[in-house]
Amino acid sequence: MRVAFIHPDLGIGGAERWLVDSALALKSLKHDIVIYTSHYDTTHCFDETTCMNVVCRGDWLPRSLFGRRCSTVCAYIRMIYLAFYIILFSPFSHEVIICDQISACIPILKLRKMRIVFYCHFPDMLLTQRKTALKKLYRAPIDKLEQYTTGMADRILVNSRFTLNIFRQTFTSLKSKYVDILYPSINTDNFDSMKPDRTLFNFYDPSKTYVLSLNRYERKKNINLVIETAHYFREHYYEYSWSDNVVFIVAGGYDSRVQENVEHYQELTSLAEKLNLTDDEIIFLKSPSDIEKVTLLDIASVLLYTPSGEHFGIGTRFVVPVEAMYMKTPVVAVNSGGPLETVVHGVTGYLSEPDAQNFARHLGNLLRQETPEFGENGRKRVNDNFSFGAFANKLNFFISES
Structure with a gap:
């Protein structure tokens, strides 16, 4: 099976560790794996990625605006750009796309007949503070977009019972959506x-x-x-x-x-x-x-x-x-x-x-x-x-x- 991962920044964070382990796991079962990302630096990544098929597109897009502001919007734009690249220009055909962190790319990916699996480490809307009215206004459409696009995935996975409870409390419109638990692993x-x-x-x-x-x-x-x-x-x-x-x-x-x-x-x-x-x-x-x-x-x-x-x-x-x-x-x-x-x-x-x-x-x-x-x-x-x-x-x- 041809399986692709789509991820905003292939660095050395926790989400990247999960992605690499998932790719290795599926590769060990003879699946063909491709990783799409908007940033990939071989000097600042997990060693295993250097032996994988990594496609980097859109690194020219900004990570933030006005200093450190609008980083979430920029991350969304980078993921949407990647999704359009996969749909329009990628030389590979995929049966399954696995995405995590940012679900905004799912509607674009759904334009092609691929199964979409979304892995929810934690709702993104809970990872930011809203101390000002401007920040609340800025986040409101992003939060709605996250909930709507997450629900468009063919399968949703969460990493624990803890996250499943938070998922249910946060994404109230998705209460009828079935969600599976997949504990992360380490590559022993x-x-x-x-x-x-x-x-x-x-x-x-x-x-x-x-x-x-x-x-x-x-x-x-x-x-x-x-x-x-x-x-x-x-x-x-x-x-x-x-x-x-x-x-x-x-x-x-x-x-x-x-x-x-x-x-x-x-x-x-x-x-x-x-x-x-x-x-x-x-x-x-x-x-x-x-x-x-x-x-x-x-x-x-x-x-x-x-x-x-x-x-x-x-x-x-x-x-x-x-x-x-x-x-x-x-x-x-x-x-x-x-x-x-x-x-x-x-x-x-x-x-x-x-x-x-x-x-x-x-x-x-x-x-x-x-x-x-x-x-x-x-x-x-x-x-x-x-x-x-x-x-x-x-x-x-x-x-x-x-």
Whole structure:
């Protein structure tokens, strides 16, 4: 079967991770795969995409207007442009088109006889604030368009029970539309094929204990909590001899084109400096490669996952905690959103209130005690619930029965 993916920006975010894993899953089942995108930089993407058929069109279109404004409209325009390209100029014929994030392209794609599958990571209308009357006016037609065009898909998939409930509450006109749950997966074969290489990091010291945070440099990720936890840990766990050897690593996606990434990175490093955390106590890394990420998860004794109230969905919200469990690394995560369906409290890690005191307490419990069973439990949970094979078979069923 010829299957195409359409996506606005093939970078290294969570949605892109889902897309790449989905493409690999269907490719493993002998489907012909093409990815259409309006931006593709081989130096800023997941390594697997370099071995895929990627068609990039429309990169000349603006990402925003008047500074950082109208980014949503620009993203919609880029996706609609891609849809017209597929309909009018693409040399490939497709039986199924899978799109995610932006549904505005669906009416154009429906002009050709192709089945459309829309994967909803989370309703886009809930991902923006409306603090001004102008913003409310600007978003009103976009919100209506999102709901209407989403309903035009032949099949709708969501990533969790959590997102399904939000979908029903948000898209009230689609209550009669049947929606399936397809949990994201991690490509465990890809993980198994990459051997951690600790020589990649000149800071690595086998006598140290490493605590990892892996999130994009965005304010909504609440990475401040990692730094505040590091400070609280230093202030209140100093009496334990092993605490002197604990090093916190803050790593994540960073794009110099994205102003928030640049600003937030500076905010975080400034906060660490303000709290007197030295370079030996906290390390900041930008956009680690796949092998670097695997190595970081391998050397980490604990993963801290800090976003509060985020949806289950994409990338770091789902993938990083699950990847950590697959690498037998216990997780301390905020007790809301995605972790409620992935992390098992007291079994594969801890679910915590989103404050430095509670995070440090759970972290201390894991570091103070020998808890190898947490790692083994995490690996088993991933194999049982989020394996790549199960994901591939289920996705294949959904596109075949659309």
